[in-house]
Amino acid sequence: MSQRVGIIGIGQSAFKSRRDDASYPDLVREAVSQALTDAGLELEQIEAVVYSLSPDAMVGIGNAERLGVDAVGARNKRFLRINTGGSTGISSVAAAFYHVAAGACDVVLTAGADKVGECGDSQSVLNKIWDPTYERALPLGTINMLAMSAVRYMHKYTMDETDMARVVVKNRSHAARNPKAHLRKQTTIDEVMGSRYISWPVKLFDCCPQSSGGCAMVLASESYIKEHGLNAVWITGVGHCSESYYLGDRMGDNVEADHADAFALAHSFKRSFAMAGIDKPDKQVHVAELYAPFSNTEFHAIEAAGLAKLGESPARLRAGEFTIGGKTPVNPSGGVLCTNAIAVTAMVRVAEAALQVWGRAGDHQVKGAKIGIASGNGGDHQFFGTMVVEA
């Protein structure tokens, strides 16, 4: 690659269930405005826009990038919409990165928003991601699909419902320090264990909320950053990896990619680490923002990131290694478990990792963090994106 790509501006909403004060484009505009102010740039300096938008039905507007085009100021500019489900946000940052890395542009904006709280039932929308031939008649959704991952993880390794509750307690305590997080109330193992079953073994408190809010980031080439004397942190690793369609193919005695784990996520991380020159992630990475919308999924994400061996993350979490102040804090922002505005959730992971290595994460800052990682998972555990961000 000819030159490095830096992050020079970040904007994100204070996420909430509903934002009745703002229409969908208003929310996108809010994040864009913050990111441009943060970068110290004017809209005119943006050369291309990558629009982050997952299923249209979640915001209830067909091809909502059409409505959003004004909110990102894309008139007369290059424009692309990206959708890889839950990983949409990190895929959008990757597309923005490639615009700059390829030498096509010097300054690129990526932005989006979601209003999941306005959707009567997101699981009805998400049920529609399964094929109409063989699986649509089943009550599949993202909660029960990942509850089945928990069941397989429990079977393969040692994890119980109390281990899952510990993830919630940790992430809520982190979110309490992050003013942008949606669920900021601390909780206890007893409170999590006492919450009602949604889809066994997943209980209400093991689930992410349905959030509304936006996120935007400005990326620029190293030469532009130096020429204009801008502050930046650097994207040093980018990876993607996908998995085949059928959930039922990721089960059985001799499968390569077990639904207990996140096999393709591990491959994506390997690609990011190879690009960034990281060979011992458990020793080299200072902070991780990993996509995990249900408590159990944080375990296989930690293992896919190489921060623990397969099956060992529950014990390591119990020992406090992934809490702020521990060896490698995971989701110091509170993570997806505390905030999930689906279209931008995986962008927030990159944004939060960037704020950490920048030393700008405020009360949830991981002291001295210089190398951060981020991930996003989309589809039925299908499209994974990962990044390494460095100071």
Added chain:
Amino acid sequence: MELLTRTEKWNITYQHALGEVASWFFTQLRDNAKIYGRRCAKSGRVLVPPRAFSDQTLEPTKEWVEVGPGGKIEAFTIVYEPFQNLPDPPYAFGYVTLDGADTAIGGFFKGVDLSDPAKAAQQLRIGRRVATRFAEKRTGDVLDFWFEPVDR
């Protein structure tokens, strides 16, 4: 100030073509209460539900193979929460590898008391043998069959 909202409902009808492979599969299910997979000639894997091509080799599958009716549980969950346009809870469903198949197929689990979550989860544990049951009136749909745990 007073903030207003506007309510919208989407009600869209589709008529999805199932294609030759799934049409044959569902015809056998409807008319003969039998479940078939397709064998990939290159890898030998029997894919259930059957597909016209292998996801791993991209070769067309050519041979129909009858599978089940016995099988073993690979994954399950028990849903206790109501969701719009999805069945009334509680219900259990998940994935079963039918005898002779290399991949698991989704279906409901029935014949298990779901009132105690922990006990029900034990009944549906991974590795448990199941039998496939077929509806008396079949329409050619995955809901024409379901699984029940058996002791053997």
